[in-house]
Amino acid sequence: DAKTTQPNSMESNEEEPVHLPCNHSTISGTDYIHWYRQLPSQGPEYVIHGLTSNVNNRMASLAIAEDRKSSTLILHRATLRDAAVYYCIRGSTLGRLYFGRGTQLTVWP
Amino acid sequence: ETGVTQSPTHLIKTRGQQVTLRCSSQSGHNTVSWYQQALGQGPQFIFQYYREEENGRGNFPPRFSGLQFPNYSSELNVNALELDDSALYLCASSPPLGAEAFFGQGTRLTVV
Numbered sequence: 001d002a003k004t005t006q007p008n009s010m011e012s013n014e015e016e017p018v019h020l021p022c023n024h025s026t027i028s029g030t031d032y033i034h035w036y037r038q039l040p041s042q043g044p045e046y047v048i049h050g051l052t053s054n055v056n057n058r059m060a061s062l063a064i065a066e067d068r069k070s071s072t073l074i075l076h077r078a079t080l081r082d083a084a085v086y087y088c089i090r091g092s093t094l095g096r097l098y099f100g101r102g103t104q105l106t107v108w109p
Numbered sequence: 110e111t112g113v114t115q116s117p118t119h120l121i122k123t124r125g126q127q128v129t130l131r132c133s134s135q136s137g138h139n140t141v142s143w144y145q146q147a148l149g150q151g152p153q154f155i156f157q158y159y160r161e162e163e164n165g166r167g168n169f170p171p172r173f174s175g176l177q178f179p180n181y182s183s184e185l186n187v188n189a190l191e192l193d194d195s196a197l198y199l200c201a202s203s204p205p206l207g208a209e210a211f212f213g214q215g216t217r218l219t220v221v
Contacts, residue, residue: 044152044201044212045212046211049208049209085151087151095140095142096167097142097154101150101151
């Protein structure tokens with residue numbers, strides 16, 4: 001049971017920012033929020049994770065709502081290589097990731 | 110640094126047969142997890158190994174079993190293959206105290 005809700009698909013133009021939403025209304029206080037992405041014919045790739053505070057890394061930013069019931073993955077400037085399925089995952093135990101169906105991101109040139 | 114490698118990349122088996130899939134974890138990673146990904150679905154957690162012991166299992170029957178070796182590499186064994194076992198099998202390794210899982214490219218299993 002993934003216990004997260006994401007839109008099935010989103011689209012963006014190249015070089016524009018992308019905001020990928022995720023709802024996790026039943027999240028517990030100790031659950032982290034992880035984001036992974038999967039390009040065609042590849043295994044999932046770690047993007048970012050966080051607990052309460054907003055997080056930034058070289059790939060993306062993660063904005064977590066104050067009540068922690070939702071979060072948003074932000075790609076600051078989408079490129080064609082960012083086209084992938086993005087998974088929002090809540091988890092409290094290292095390495096045990098319970099994936100949903102994710103959001104298919106299409107990036108147009 | 111060598112990443113997570115899985116073998117074979119593709120495999121075709123007949124219903125009722127047994128299969129063994131292999132995974133070499135990334136250097137220094139002592140935790141290995143296995144996932145099954147059916148077409149159009151997200152990966153589903155099968156089980157996790159930590160220091161050669163099973164450390165958590167998803168909703169999969171006992172005919173799915175595994176091993177982890179002293180060098181932290183791992184095997185996934187599936188007995189009595191069924192057509193629905195056709196999927197991409199993914200292995201992921203994690204470092205001690207790390208939050209990031211590193212996935213291999215997967216093994217595509219087709220059961221006919």
